Every structure is written in C-alpha cells, then in structure tokens.
Amino acid sequence: MYKAPVDDMKFALAHLVGIDDIASLPGMDMVSDDLVEAVLEEAGKVAGDIIAPLNHDGDVLGATRHDDGSVSLPDGFGAAWQALATGGWIGFEADPDHGGQGLPLCLGSVVSEMWNSANMSFALCHLLTQGAIDALEQVASPEQKATFLPNLISGEWSGTMNLTEPQAGTDLGALRTMATPNGDHYLIKGQKIYITYGQHDMSKNIIHLVLARTPDAPDGVKGISLFAVPKILVNDDGSLGEANDVFCVSIEKKLGIKASPTAVLQYGDNNGAVGYLIGEENKGLEYMFLMMNNARFAVGMQGVAISERAYQQAVHYAHDRVQGTPIAGNKGDSIIHHPDVLRMLTIMKAEIEAMRALMVVGGACLDKSHGDENAAFWHERASLLIPVIKGWMTERSQALTSDAVQIHGGMGFIEETGVAQHYRDARILPIYEGTTAIQANDLVFRKTLRDGGAAVTSLFADIDTDMNAIITTQNDSTMALAKQVKQAVDTGRQALDSLLARANNPRDAAAAGVDFIMLIGYLTGGWQMARAAAAASKAEAEQAGNPDFMKAKQVSATAYMAYSLPEVGKLASKMMAGPDALAKMDVNWL
C-alpha cells in the first residue's frame, strides 16, 4: 500500500540541510543521525501499517453526520488517532514544557509527509491540531496554555481553525461573526463554513479557534479578534463540563478528502457560545499571519505527500501490469518498460524528490528563523519560499496525481482501483489555506515588490554560488546540471526584472504572479536537485551510502533538468507577454 520513502528523506536531511546544522540550533542538540533514523523508521511503520490501510475505505464510507449534530468517522480512524497520540507524534514540534517533543520542523515535515501520504483525510485532524497548538503557543496567556496545550499535544483534544463565512472566504475583512463580552469570557454568535474536523468522534473535546468581531471593533480586517471556543466547556479543575452552544449544521459532500469532515458550524443559536479571547482584541489577523508560514508550509507538504502516494501506486501497477510488448522489449515485460510509462514515472520521481528537497530546506529555514544567529535572514528566506512551497507543490500535485491515473489506463478511472482518490484528494490543495493566486500575490507584493526584489535577488545569488561550487569541484555530468540551473537563474533574473518593471501597475504585476510562483518553484527545485546530484556523486565516489540510491539520484536530477527545468523559460515568456494581452481583454467578452 504505502512504504515511507525513508531513504530519500534521510538523504535530504543529511545532504541538503545537514544534521549537525540543525543540532547546533538552540534546544536542538538531541538531533542526531541516530535520532533521525529512529524517528523515520518508527513513523514509517505507523503510517504504513496503521494509517494507510484506512485510506480507501475512508474514501468510500466518508464521514457521517447524524441528526443530533454528531459526526462519526470510518472504523479504525479513532484507533489510528490513539496510535499517533500515544506515539507522541501530535506534539512532535511542540514546546516540551507542555508535553511536546520540541523537534525541528525540517524533520517534522517528512514525518507529516508520511501521515499525509498514508491518509490525507485522516492526517488533516493532526494538521489542524498542530495549527491550533502553534497559535496558542505564540499568543495565548500562561493560564490558557496550561488549560489547552497539554490536552491538544496529548491528542486528548483536537483543534480547528474557523475563518471562512459564506460571504467571507479570501476576504476575511467581510466576516460578521460577533463576540460580545460577558464577564471573563465572550459570547460568540455566527456561522462558520469549511471547518475541517469541525465535528468528529476521535477526540474527547475540540478547541475551535474562531475569528470574530467585538461590538465596537473597527470595520474590515482591523476589527477581527481570535477566540478559543471549546466544543465542551472545561471546568475549573480541568474536567469536561457541559456542551457549549456550537452545533454542526451539516458537513459538505466533496470531490475528495471525503473522510475528513468539513463542517458548517453554528455558534450561539441558543445562549451564545462561550469563547475566550486569545491575545488582544482586534489583533486576530495579525495572529493569523504569525501562523500562516507554518500552515501554508504544511499544505505544500501535503502536495508532496499525495504525489508520493500516487507515485507509489503507479509504480506498483506498472511493475505488475503486462499489456502488449514494449518497443524493443521482451514479450511478457510489464508496462514499466513502455517508454511513455517510464517517462511519466521518471518525471514523477524527479519532481517529488525536488519538492521534498525544497520542503526540507524550507523547513530548515523556518527552524533557523527561531534562534540561529542569522534568524532575521532565515525568516526572510523562509517567508520568500513559503508561497512557492505552497503554490508550486500543490499545483504540481495535480499533474503528478493525474499521471498516476493515466498510467493505470482504463483501470485508473474505476474508483475501486483507488488511484483516482489521490487525484480527487489533491484537488483541494491549491485552494485551501490561500489559493495559488493568493500565494502569488504574497510572493509578488509582500516578498518581491516591497523590497525592490532584494530577497529574490539574494536567493538567485545563493543559487549561483552553490552552482559555481559544484562546477568547480564536480565531475562533468554534475557540472552540466549546475550549468543548466545557472542558465535558468539568468532567465529568472529577466523574469524578475520584468516584474519589477510592472511595480507601478499592480494589476499587471498580479497577473504575472502565478507564473512567477511556478517559475521560482521549478528553479528552486532545480537548485536542490543539482545540489542533491552533487552530494550523491560525491557519496558514490566515496562509496558512502547505497550506491544504487546515489546513482538513481543523479539520474533523477538529469531527468529534472530535461523535463522540468525548461518550464522556467516558458514561464518567463508568459510573465513578459501575458499581462499585456490580458489588459486588452474586456470582461464582457468572456
């Protein structure tokens, strides 16, 4: 079903980030090769043996809402949650003071990739609970932390994020949910939609983090506050009390992630739902931004995860299925020997490895942004990479899961085969946590135009430096890869210049945004694949590691440069010519 790609994860951590680098960060001295090995092996077992087998049935059965507003999940989900909880996986990166393991995000990212490859619907409960832990760690009062964090980190309770309302999706300024002060708490009233795991039966309580307005709040995004609203009220002694005034009105019938309940929650239809202000009034949006890097990073991780799962299923099928005789092959050879099947699988492998590499490197940037001596630099670098990781990886997961369907031929279209589920599940990724266009606006306006392109220019310079180092020290084939990346960097600079030239015409700049996200994605993927090939070449020469893995990594990198890097030139062309064409289009002609 699913076998965690432990070797590639270890390679990325060891050769593209460096275990020692991570261990030298404050509070991270427990990180070592042995710890990484032990963590990945154990997580791989939980993901492969316990969580992955629930994925297909979860899709068929889905989550079920009952008339009393309760929601039940498919068999086995509760036990799998317990396995995550007792293994200490839920608070993997959380503060040890509240029961977390305090491990780095670069390691946590590949562990989370496993949960999401195994079962994205299931893993979303983990992802949302992590988000709630992150928010409370950053903003809650010591008393609130003591109440909520240990229970969330232990998995006794789970968490949600309540942002969207029917009229307020991307535009949070339009939200209307009200929070009226009432003694030591507030009474919340309003409707929230698209609440992932907003109601379910895996945990004993659910802590809803809700954006709402207080009565005198200013209009728009400056009048939004953050509240913790427990599904079941917590008594002073920490025990669970009465049900709060929050009701699950319905759950959505969706294209994918069907076992993940997406709830419409009605707050305060009776007396008002009891909610506790987190942080200060009117700072809700600011707090959202504090969490945003980690949340968007996590969705990018899901893009890698679902692609990996689909890839594994396609490889398995292609090794087994016999259909016709491959060109210049032998009768009875399986379809993996057909050139076009090999082409699709090779592109999948190469791009998944590139995405995983960028994810791990991006995760390390976030780790270094807390405590490294260059914390400010790493924060800037992470902030630049996050919209790319979210946008590029989730967009690519559409094509990669589609290729997995294609490799199955007619069988791919039959739901029983299971591969179509990955394709359907993946489709949410470029939408939630900010659509690709929203990521593009972030990259273009906040991360590029605001500093006149300085952060992007610095990234390009670092890529060049890495490539120059490879060119001077490596063998011919690795050198060729680095030269291709350097050419792509030059193209990237032209694209950047064209974007900077549009700074005074923000509509045109925005129109080039999604292409810019994709360009930086393919380019940084190439950067990491060239680095990976160089490291693999070195390891092969030194007879370190598995020689087949090291050879395969170099071929992956070669395939990436042949098939994926040419996208950079095409995207630069689109960025340059596209916005001018759009400016001529009258919306009434559409």
Place this chain on the structure above:
Amino acid sequence: MYKAPVDDMKFALAHLVGIDDIASLPGMDMVSDDLVEAVLEEAGKVAGDIIAPLNHDGDVLGATRHDDGSVSLPDGFGAAWQALATGGWIGFEADPDHGGQGLPLCLGSVVSEMWNSANMSFALCHLLTQGAIDALEQVASPEQKATFLPNLISGEWSGTMNLTEPQAGTDLGALRTMATPNGDHYLIKGQKIYITYGQHDMSKNIIHLVLARTPDAPDGVKGISLFAVPKILVNDDGSLGEANDVFCVSIEKKLGIKASPTAVLQYGDNNGAVGYLIGEENKGLEYMFLMMNNARFAVGMQGVAISERAYQQAVHYAHDRVQGTPIAGNKGDSIIHHPDVLRMLTIMKAEIEAMRALMVVGGACLDKSHGDENAAFWHERASLLIPVIKGWMTERSQALTSDAVQIHGGMGFIEETGVAQHYRDARILPIYEGTTAIQANDLVFRKTLRDGGAAVTSLFADIDTDMNAIITTQNDSTMALAKQVKQAVDTGRQALDSLLARANNPRDAAAAGVDFIMLIGYLTGGWQMARAAAAASKAEAEQAGNPDFMKAKQVSATAYMAYSLPEVGKLASKMMAGPDALAKMDVNWL
C-alpha cells in the same frame, strides 16, 4: 446552465473552413450559410433546454443496474434521447439512403460538441451509436445495412463497441472471446469489459459490435473478426424476437461520466450469443482502423466540449461572485476583475477557441478525404491531425476544467456546485479510444517516421504559407501574431529533426512522442488562431459581423500567443533532452 457558442462555431466554419468549400464537395450542395445557421440554432436549443438540465442530476444519481441485468438511467434521459432521434440528430452525418442526413463532419463536429457540453454522459450513447453506424456503413453487407442502419439512424436502437477484455486493453491481440460458426451465424462466448452504454433503457434494442476470434483464426491481431450481436434477436420480418444470450454482469463505479453505464458483458453463458459476421473473417482490426479516425476525432471533440462547459460555468460564477476588492478595481466588483481570474478565463477562452478551430478544420479534412479531387492529400492531412486532435485536446481539457474548479475557490471542491463534475468527467478523455501515449505512437511511427517526416514537413510549409500571407496583407498587430507562429514553426522543425534523428532508436522516439503531440497541438492551435485573428481583423475593417466578437477574437489570439504558444519551445527542449535522460533510468530504481 449551458448556452451553445453558436457565434464562434459559425465563425470557424465560415472563416477557417469556408462554407462554399464544403458545399462544393460531392453530395454536399445543400450546405449553405442559412443551413448552418438553422442547424446550429436548433441544436443549441435542444442541447441547452433539454439535455443540459439533466447533467448534474445524472451525475448524482448515476446509472443503476438491477438484479435481472437491466440498467436504468436517470429520469429524463429517455425523453432526451427521443428528442435527438425525432430531430434527426443521430444520423446527422449518416448515409441518406438509410435515413441519415448526409451532412459534413465539420458541421457535425460542432453539433456533437453541443451534446457533449450539455451532458457528456448522455451524449456518449449518441457517440457510440454513430460509431456503429460508421462501421456498418463501411463494412456490412447490403442485407445487414438494411436490417441495422435505419433502426440505428432513427434512434430506435443504439450501438456499442466491444473491444476490451480484462487481459486485452491497448493490446487487442491478446483478446480471447470466441465466435464459433453455426449455420448463418456464429455463437459468441466470452467476457467484454468497459462497454459504454452496453446496457440501458433508452433504446428498444442494442447492437453490440464485438471483436472475437473464430476457431481457426491465427494468433494475435491477425485473427480478429468483427460481429454484430443484437441484445434482442431480430426476426426475419424486422420485428424484435427473443433476448440474445448476452448478460450485463455489472456496471463500473467510476470517477466521472457516472450516468453513462460502463458495462461488463458476458456473452454466451447459456447457448452462445447469436452474432453475425461483419465483412470478412480475420479483418476485424482492419475495420477498427477504418473507423478509428472518426472515433478519435470524436473524443478530441469531447475535450473541447467539456472545456467549454466548464468555462461557461466559471465565467458565470466569476461575473456573479464578489470577494474582496480587485486590485485597482472598485469595491463590489466581482472576481472576474481579479487579475488571476481574468488570466485563467482568458487562457480558457483562447485555448477552447483554438481547439474548436482545429477541430472544425480537421473535420473538414475528413470531409474532403471523401470525394475532393485531392482526396488522398486530405486523407493524409486528416490522419496526421487526428492523433493531435485526440491527444492534445483531451490533455488540455484536464487543465482547463481544473482552472474552472480553481476559479470557484472552496466552492469548486463542493460537489453541489457542479463544476467538479466536469473535471471528473474530463478525466476519461485522455484514456479511452487510445491513451495519449497510443496517439503519440501513431503520430511518431505511422504519421512521421514512416514517411521520413514528409507529412509533418508539408503541414509546416502550409502553416508558413498562411502566415506569410497574413504578414503581407494584414495590419501590424495581426502581423505580429503570424510572426510568432512562424518562429514556433521553426522550433517545430528542430523538434521534428530531433525526432527523425532518433528513427533508428524507436524507444527514444517513442519517449518523445507525447511531447511531440502536445507541440504539434499548440502549434496548429496557434496557426488557426492567427488565421482567425486575420479574418476577424478583416471583418472588423469591413464592418462585417459583430464588431465586439471580432475584437474579442483578436484579443483571444494575442492571449494564445502569449500564454499557449510558448509551450512549443519548452516541448521541443523536452523532446531533445528527455529521452537521453530516460535511457539512464533503471526501472528498479522507480
């Protein structure tokens, strides 16, 4: 819901093909501007008013198989079939001697586009019946034609194609279904899978065209014969008699086209199913090839159709939905004013128009291949374009329907919205009637390497000639478009050369095939869009036609050159470097 794009269809027929050109073909003198107008308006009404409203419910309810092997379709499907039948639409292109209308395929293609935009699940019954009519017209005996064709053309009966068996999908040589001679007929025994409309309740009888082997047939594809196997036996007086020995064992649960029953049919479990040999023994595969151009053309048409339907839904939503204030726009403006939404819709519009143009031009090639004085040339040109029309248009329909989902944001992922259905429905198109890789093999080996690239070179020369004509006679902006296409042709020549250079290494040539399909697709799409822009520019100058339509067409073409034509260069790069990278990949590393 759905409004047939009659203006664009008329434009393509009038300006890219020429009504007079078609009317000058043998037996086509009834074709005129007035006839085209009348046909498109009437078909548009049937598609929009009767068929389209059944689409979403059809998806929700699906086809239902009952224990007795019968299959019922959602409410309204039977009445819609009657509307097609009584309107004379089923035999639109069929021989008037058997009740058909004998109209040209270039006109029929846009009519069929309407049925498929309106409801692809429903329209498949029409498409398969057309295929059966086509096969019988080409190969059946006069008596068989008299028995089957009038009933199929009138819609009293419907037709199917039975090729696939569990072990024999792409590889028809592996099929095992047996046909044993028994007096004036054969007894058929075996199992066929993936039979579209293999069982249903819309027509009074179903004529299954079945590939099977006779007892002494040679092995492989040279031992396959074609049989007509009626669901209900036909008495000598033409009335319906007893049920034949064919049973619908199950229907598939699929990703999309859920109202289209995909049957597993068991033949001959009791006494053997009565089947009639069509044509000669052992010529089944040859007959399949005779039908293949039309069948693959039809699936390419479905790619246009489903993209158009998704586009219309996205445009409608984008005009209505308000979310945030567009950059440099007004508060309350709908999301169609957001630059990235405008970008996606503009690309959709431009590519759909390019695909429709290539479809109509390709259909005219097929029309001219029957009876034009240059019939042999037009047959060659059609045969070259068919794998491109099938491969490129169905692949693009994946991305275009996906963009329609994206424009809906979170709503796009909710099934109730309906746009996800188009995305799911579209996913079968690059698979059935030969996967994209099969189309690529056809283009590379039969249509390119076999004649040393002569047909492709001739196509390129014709594109150049058309572009030169535009450059010498047109205004600056249209001239610029033609120059861009000429550059892309040059790139296409390099790609062709690289393919010809791989002629002695067929694995490498095959590995470049899908990229070559896509390259020729984007390039020929650009060819047609430049021609369209030139015609629109001329019409605008002469104040002919709707000036807004003519302006919009030129902007579409500009957008196509900015956003779609750059794919040509990227695909050429992949064709050149990709196969060498793949040659280094060991399948055990995947």
